[in-house]
Amino acid sequence: xxxxxxxxxxxxxxxxxxxxxxxxxxxxxxxxxxxxxxxxxxxxxxxxxxxxxxxxxxxxxxxxxxxxxxxxxxxxxxxxxxxxxxxxxxxxxxxxxxxxxxxxxxxxxxxxxxxxxxxxxxxxxxxxxxxxxxxxxxxxxxxxx
Numbered sequence: 001x002x003x004x005x006x007x008x009x010x011x012x013x014x015x016x017x018x019x020x021x022x023x024x025x026x027x028x029x030x031x032x033x034x035x036x037x038x039x040x041x042x043x044x045x046x047x048x049x050x051x052x053x054x055x056x057x058x059x060x061x062x063x064x065x066x067x068x069x070x071x072x073x074x075x076x077x078x079x080x081x082x083x084x085x086x087x088x089x090x091x092x093x094x095x096x097x098x099x100x101x102x103x104x105x106x107x108x109x110x111x112x113x114x115x116x117x118x119x120x121x122x123x124x125x126x127x128x129x130x131x132x133x134x135x136x137x138x139x140x141x142x143x144x145x
Contacts, residue, residue, distance in 0.1 A: 007044030068098040
């Protein structure tokens with residue numbers, strides 16, 4: 001059976017996550033060009049349930065604090081299946097059932113970003129000192145760039 005229609009861009013991204021790596025719902029949404037659509041990625045993964053497909057759904061996890069991710073499925077059987085599939089790929093979970101993204105996280109497709117770009121630096125508010133035509137030093141605020 002084919003993948004459910006409507007979320008093809010999410011499925012394309014998930015198919016690119018290599019074996020032994022995981023991504024968060026938010027990373028998949030961002031890489032698909034839909035920032036802020038993490039919940040829709042979850043719906044897309046849930047729509048795969050009970051169908052035959054080539055989407056490695058188990059590699060998509062919920063974000064957790066401090067650079068970790070974890071299984072978000074509320075169904076205990078589904079969560080156990082997801083964990084078993086990931087462990088078979090070499091992904092390790094800590095005692096709280098979380099995965100360390102620094103070790104197992106996917107960096108994203110080469111053609112796009114799966115992680116947000118660094119935030120731009122705040123505009124400089126430093127004061128500059130210049131010498132006026134009279135030779136005196138004056139202080140002024142620099143305009144933001």
